[in-house]
Amino acid sequence: MGFCGNGPLVEIDSQNKLYEKVKPEEAASIIEAIDGGTATAATGDLDIPFFSKQVRIVRETSGKIDPERIEEYIAVGGYQSLHKSVHDMTPSEVIEEIKRSGLRGRGGGGYPTGLKWATVAKMPGDRKYVICNADEGDPGAFMDRSVLESDPHRVLEGMAIAGYAIGANSGFIYVRAEYPLAIKRLQTAILQAKKYGIMGSQIFNSGCDFKVDIRVGAGAFVCGEETALIQSIEGGRGNPRPRPPYPAVSGLWGCPTLINNVESFANIPAIIREGGDWYASIGTETSKGTKVFALTGKVRNNGLIEVPMGITLRQIVEEMGGGVPDGQVKAIQTGGPSGGCIPASMLDTPVDYESLTRAGSMMGSGGMVVMDETTSMVEVAKFYMEFCREETCGKCIPCRTGTVQLYAMLTKILNRQANQKDLAKLEELCCMVKETSLCGLGTGAPNPILSTLRYFQEEYLELIEDNSNGKVPAIN
Numbered sequence: 001m002g003f004c005g006n007g008p009l010v011e012i013d014s015q016n017k018l019y020e021k022v023k024p025e026e027a028a029s030i031i032e033a034i035d036g037g038t039a040t041a042a043t044g045d046l047d048i049p050f051f052s053k054q055v056r057i058v059r060e061t062s063g064k065i066d067p068e069r070i071e072e073y074i075a076v077g078g079y080q081s082l083h084k085s086v087h088d089m090t091p092s093e094v095i096e097e098i099k100r101s102g103l104r105g106r107g108g109g110g111y112p113t114g115l116k117w118a119t120v121a122k123m124p125g126d127r128k129y130v131i132c133n134a135d136e137g138d139p140g141a142f143m144d145r146s147v148l149e150s151d152p153h154r155v156l157e158g159m160a161i162a163g164y165a166i167g168a169n170s171g172f173i174y175v176r177a178e179y180p181l182a183i184k185r186l187q188t189a190i191l192q193a194k195k196y197g198i199m200g201s202q203i204f205n206s207g208c209d210f211k212v213d214i215r216v217g218a219g220a221f222v223c224g225e226e227t228a229l230i231q232s233i234e235g236g237r238g239n240p241r242p243r244p245p246y247p248a249v250s251g252l253w254g255c256p257t258l259i260n261n262v263e264s265f266a267n268i269p270a271i272i273r274e275g276g277d278w279y280a281s282i283g284t285e286t287s288k289g290t291k292v293f294a295l296t297g298k299v300r301n302n303g304l305i306e307v308p309m310g311i312t313l314r315q316i317v318e319e320m321g322g323g324v325p326d327g328q329v330k331a332i333q334t335g336g337p338s339g340g341c342i343p344a345s346m347l348d349t350p351v352d353y354e355s356l357t358r359a360g361s362m363m364g365s366g367g368m369v370v371m372d373e374t375t376s377m378v379e380v381a382k383f384y385m386e387f388c389r390e391e392t393c394g395k396c397i398p399c400r401t402g403t404v405q406l407y408a409m410l411t412k413i414l415n416r417q418a419n420q421k422d423l424a425k426l427e428e429l430c431c432m433v434k435e436t437s438l439c440g441l442g443t444g445a446p447n448p449i450l451s452t453l454r455y456f457q458e459e460y461l462e463l464i465e466d467n468s469n470g471k472v473p474a475i476n
């Protein structure tokens with residue numbers, strides 16, 4: 001149900017009742033309460049904004065069906081979109097529908113999904129691949145894990161529709177080893193789908209074949225980057241390579257490859273079922289549909305939420321999240337290690353790709369961390385830089401040495417050993433690493449520093465020795 005901070009939750013559908021933080025010894029009284037008894041467990045409220053402001057497309061059946069039984073997915077209309085695609089639509093009609101929906105990649109970059117599908121479909125050759133990126137390495141993010149654990153068939157259905165649309169009969173799900181339950185449920189789901197003739201050869205007695213294999217990653221952040229991920233599936237070291245060529249042109253084993261995020265695929269069945277125009281009616285002009293966020297940090301209600309694009313940060317944090325328990329919001333971090341910190345003064349920023357980028361952050365894959373006045377923003381920048389320093393693959397010099405140096409500079413500042421020259425150098429090095437790194441890990445790594453320098457410069461100045469002498473560096 002997503003209301004993780006108050007779990008374990010028990011919902012009694014027929015009575016529209018919710019119990020929170022349920023203990024094993026309270027279970028019996030909850031059953032008795034269905035027949036008029038009194039439950040000893042604490043009751044929750046299903047009408048609070050945390051639930052009522054959500055629009056659930058990706059998570060429409062999460063928590064409502066048993067993810068280990070394909071029959072339950074089929075009973076709520078599951079696999080009908082795949083059936084409709086292979087029997088009633090041509091591959092280009094499927095792609096047209098995805099284009100019309102305006103869906104953009106949910107893995108961080110926001111590239112238009114329909115356009116990517118069309119590019120792979122146009123490529124010559126009869127060996128093409130579909131890859132589902134379930135690496136999910138951002139600290140604090142667990143959206144994709146939750147989708148895979150609660151509704152694995154939805155992701156498989158999205159992948160199979162993609163396979164039909166682009167002319168691929170083989171797919172891989174790349175999922176990190178730290179997600180054993182997701183892996184187990186995916187394995188079960190694949191076996192069940194095969195048994196029903198939904199996966200494998202001649203799916204739904206059509207002329208199409210589609211099979212999915214799982215590849216387990218060892219849990220390196222860089223392996224979420226598409227070219228590194230492909231290298232890892234091929235059995236090589238997970239290092240990125242320059243693009244172009246993009247995977248759509250030359251991907252897995254040199255073949256045209258469609259790579260999309262878990263949430264991107266999980267949107268597909270609903271788009272085919274309800275139509276691209278329906279999907280495009282939700283959200284903003286340039287960011288359509290919904291986005292799943294992992295709302296965490298200093299906020300009363302934390303957990304997973306699926307919200308329509310265009311909702312403001314204020315609505316998410318103050319209404320859905322119930323605000324900061326003791327004190328005020330200071331900043332909101334979105335976009336993980338490549339994202340940035342948006343100050344409380346900008347809480348009315350709408351959640352869409354462009355607005356978040358303009359604010360110096362990014363949509364990212366869906367991590368959203370709320371910080372209160374007790375948080376040191378320089379410490380926050382150091383936390384993310386430490387992560388990038390640990391996770392850099394070392395292939396390109398700007399990222400390999402830049403993240404180490406940036407981390408050292410932040411440590412110096414926090415130890416009150418830095419001066420204004422160091423602050424200017426910090427910004428200069430951020431720009432260099434951003435502009436010259438090989439992949440998104442390096443180009444995004446300076447963002448948490450740059451955004452905190454932009455909005456919380458005074459915290460850096462307070463920490464430097466000689467902030468009363470000389471000129472304060474110009475910071476954009």
Ligand SMILES: Cc1cc2nc3c(=O)[nH]c(=O)nc-3n(C[C@H](O)[C@H](O)[C@H](O)COP(=O)(O)O)c2cc1C
Nearest residue numbers: 105106107133136137224225226260261264440441
């Ligand atoms: C360092 C790094 C890590 C990434 N990690 C992920 C990830 O865990 N999951 C993901 O879907 N995309 C990740 N991406 C983005 C992928 O490279 C790729 O753009 C994405 O899988 C494409 O899918 P989409 O178009 O559906 O978003 C990462 C990119 C970088 C640079």
